[in-house]
Amino acid sequence: MNLTVQEFIEEYKTQFQTMFAYSYEEGTTEQHYTALGIFIKNYLSRHWKETRESYIKEGAKQVYYFSMEFLPGRQLRNNAYNLGILDIIKEGLTELDLSFDSIAEAEADPALGNGGLGRLASCFMDSLASLSIPGNGNGIRYQYGLFRQKFVDGYQVEVPENWLRNRNVWETRNNKSTCLVRFGGNVWLEPNDKGYYEAKYENTLNVLAVPYDTPMVGYRNNKVNNLRLWSAEIPVEEEANYHTLDEIQPISEITQVLYPDDSNYEGQLLRLKQEYFMVSAGVQSIIRHFRKYNVPRKNIPDKIAIHINDTHPALAIPELMRILMDEEHLTWDQAWEITQKTCSYTNHTILREALEKWPIDMMKELLPRIYMIIEEINRRFVDYHLPLYGERITWQTAILQNGVVNMAHLAVIGSHSVNGVAKLHTDILMSDVLKDFFEIYPERFNNKTNGITQRRWVHLANPELTALIDEKIGEEWKRNPAELKVFKGFEQDEETLKQVAEIKLNNKKRLADYIEEVKGIQVNPRALFDVQIKRLHAYKRQHLNALHILHRYLEIKRNPDKEVVPRVFIFGAKAAPSYVYAKQIIKVINSIADLVNNDPDIGDKLKVVFFENYGVSLAEKIIPAADIGEQISLASMEASGTSNMKLMANGALTMATLDGANIEIKDFVGEDNIFIFGLTDKEVYELKANQSYQSKELYETNEQLRRVLDALKDGTIPGLNGEGSAIFDSLVHYNDEYFVLKDFESYVDAQNRADALYAKPMEWTRKSLLNIASSAPFSADYTIKRYADDIWKVKQYFTGDEG
Numbered sequence: 001m002n003l004t005v006q007e008f009i010e011e012y013k014t015q016f017q018t019m020f021a022y023s024y025e026e027g028t029t030e031q032h033y034t035a036l037g038i039f040i041k042n043y044l045s046r047h048w049k050e051t052r053e054s055y056i057k058e059g060a061k062q063v064y065y066f067s068m069e070f071l072p073g074r075q076l077r078n079n080a081y082n083l084g085i086l087d088i089i090k091e092g093l094t095e096l097d098l099s100f101d102s103i104a105e106a107e108a109d110p111a112l113g114n115g116g117l118g119r120l121a122s123c124f125m126d127s128l129a130s131l132s133i134p135g136n137g138n139g140i141r142y143q144y145g146l147f148r149q150k151f152v153d154g155y156q157v158e159v160p161e162n163w164l165r166n167r168n169v170w171e172t173r174n175n176k177s178t179c180l181v182r183f184g185g186n187v188w189l190e191p192n193d194k195g196y197y198e199a200k201y202e203n204t205l206n207v208l209a210v211p212y213d214t215p216m217v218g219y220r221n222n223k224v225n226n227l228r229l230w231s232a233e234i235p236v237e238e239e240a241n242y243h244t245l246d247e248i249q250p251i252s253e254i255t256q257v258l259y260p261d262d263s264n265y266e267g268q269l270l271r272l273k274q275e276y277f278m279v280s281a282g283v284q285s286i287i288r289h290f291r292k293y294n295v296p297r298k299n300i301p302d303k304i305a306i307h308i309n310d311t312h313p314a315l316a317i318p319e320l321m322r323i324l325m326d327e328e329h330l331t332w333d334q335a336w337e338i339t340q341k342t343c344s345y346t347n348h349t350i351l352r353e354a355l356e357k358w359p360i361d362m363m364k365e366l367l368p369r370i371y372m373i374i375e376e377i378n379r380r381f382v383d384y385h386l387p388l389y390g391e392r393i394t395w396q397t398a399i400l401q402n403g404v405v406n407m408a409h410l411a412v413i414g415s416h417s418v419n420g421v422a423k424l425h426t427d428i429l430m431s432d433v434l435k436d437f438f439e440i441y442p443e444r445f446n447n448k449t450n451g452i453t454q455r456r457w458v459h460l461a462n463p464e465l466t467a468l469i470d471e472k473i474g475e476e477w478k479r480n481p482a483e484l485k486v487f488k489g490f491e492q493d494e495e496t497l498k499q500v501a502e503i504k505l506n507n508k509k510r511l512a513d514y515i516e517e518v519k520g521i522q523v524n525p526r527a528l529f530d531v532q533i534k535r536l537h538a539y540k541r542q543h544l545n546a547l548h549i550l551h552r553y554l555e556i557k558r559n560p561d562k563e564v565v566p567r568v569f570i571f572g573a574k575a576a577p578s579y580v581y582a583k584q585i586i587k588v589i590n591s592i593a594d595l596v597n598n599d600p601d602i603g604d605k606l607k608v609v610f611f612e613n614y615g616v617s618l619a620e621k622i623i624p625a626a627d628i629g630e631q632i633s634l635a636s637m638e639a640s641g642t643s644n645m646k647l648m649a650n651g652a653l654t655m656a657t658l659d660g661a662n663i664e665i666k667d668f669v670g671e672d673n674i675f676i677f678g679l680t681d682k683e684v685y686e687l688k689a690n691q692s693y694q695s696k697e698l699y700e701t702n703e704q705l706r707r708v709l710d711a712l713k714d715g716t717i718p719g720l721n722g723e724g725s726a727i728f729d730s731l732v733h734y735n736d737e738y739f740v741l742k743d744f745e746s747y748v749d750a751q752n753r754a755d756a757l758y759a760k761p762m763e764w765t766r767k768s769l770l771n772i773a774s775s776a777p778f779s780a781d782y783t784i785k786r787y788a789d790d791i792w793k794v795k796q797y798f799t800g801d802e803g
């Protein structure tokens, strides 16, 4: 199906007229977006259907990635690119006097996730399709995504994100595949005359789960996988029982809004409803689909893998047990063997406060049958392990503890594989967080370092760099990222270095224009662009970055004639609405920005830009323009990080602690080409263990640090209402939980090294090139290949029409 420009033009005009009953010349940008989206969806629909059919025909094992979050980003450009028709469409639109770029900007960016975990899920969907692996996403179609962030007087204000306001052109509502999900009521088991117990229900709340399917387009391989997002509705046959909005509420609220917390878990009933709703609908539809394979049920693990993205979908384990026993009438042992072989689990955090523990009473009341099954899983686990491992280990690993259901324990016990998301993180799981489980089930543990899709984050976000790499080493790296290392051969080639530098400058100019447009701040594109983009959290230490900025500011004020390397500090970060400290940090940084940006003594030497509403689309604009990527979490706290990978792949040098995947980045790029500072994880553990850290001492003895800290509360920063003092107190009087002061000097020192290097542009650019050329190992394609081979045992399906 080779589309020509002329064919596109003709078909597009017709398409537009059919949809809007206007000629295309009269269309708004938004209408053009809709028409173009529908055009592309029609174009890919045959591949979508054929991919699904071919998997069944081949009897292919399929993986289902269960995640409460997906952050796919805008899909128009990505889909056209992966289909290989982006250039044709661009050309055609230009002939029609339309701009592809403006049309693409009209798409709503679905913010159906909080951050790293959700974006990882979407990178994985892209890789699964691009590797021709039968992989499906399973999640929730939230009516409102993660809140839209606004700043009012420097404070974060949350506004609802109504991403479905205009039509979502990518989704297909699938009325044929709905399921019923039951909540509450009473459940009991009744023996019947067929020799098994039947689960009987009364007074349940029945919710209709309606799937909306979205195509996940593979890169030029004619494969289109499926992302299935579920929406809650009243079952048609029960509509007559619902009269008022209040009565509808318990159903409509289930898929109304994404929980905006990514690090702090509160046991909210509605969240538990969301989790079970997604899981139950997902597992039911998988088992229904499995019947098409016509193989015995004991072969379910040969045809199906269910992946649990953090503990949020861990109820998939008891739900699969329920269906296998209550609906398929298997015995406990048969069901348990199938369940364990089918399920696998990824842990994404070691933060204690983020671990899910549901009150038993809540679980019992909301999900009585599921709770019965969890109780039985727990009983069997304890009975079996008590004699083998003794009291301590057994009770510490039990699922039911102190009145709560420990979801991580459920996930580990019910899965055949448990993985962390970077080497250090997996080591910490094995030696600390899940240590006892590692003793019981060493064979289950494995590492899968995260990855990113170069297609979105390099090919599309940074077309000039992509064209340069194509020119230097050919196009093979696009299908086979390992080829990127060939680009290292150009590290001494002056012409190439000049081109890399020029591309970076162009990207920075574009970002500078955008900064001026949305923030009204003028920045010098030749300044060093220093970027920290991620959720706001104390452990990620945006406040360490802020202290460094303050330090620079004070230095310039003290020594106005000293030459400095000009810097633009760029932030993007949302804080969870209930996370007071994180919001205080936002306010402080915004106030520092006001101070610095408006001080005539400072000029171009220092600028601070805090973008509103950081998300996938903004990341695509910022990352190609970054010189430094800030990865400054306290060692041991950041499971992996993924913005570190995106930034390096676009030629940013990493400013990093030895945390998460930073360590692997350092190993690949070489320690000369990264700025490392701060405590190691071991040093952190030691300081915590012997309780020897006294942050106040540092404040009292380190003059440079004291000056900076005092500026938080002595009126230097305008417009604060105690936020600076709150941060001061946490760092000085409450002993600085995340060792910000402890790492300060080492951080400033690393930043000074960065300045010195930036003053030698060719040297800088050489390191930048080496970062680009060393980024291939962090391709999500490799990560997914390892999941497929080691955990899911799913194959790549080449059908000979890969194109």
Ligand code: 26Q
Residues within 6 Å of the ligand: 114, 115, 116, 117, 118, 120, 259, 261, 262, 263, 264, 265, 266, 271, 312, 348, 349, 354, 356, 421, 450, 638, 639, 640, 641, 642, 660
């Ligand atoms: C749990 C219960 C109730 C409400 C919300 C939550 C919740 C939601 C989202 C808990 C955690 C999250 C998200 C976690 C997350 O994004 N973790 C990040 O995952 C990335 C991908 O593996 C890593 O790179 C990051 O290091 C990790 O912080």
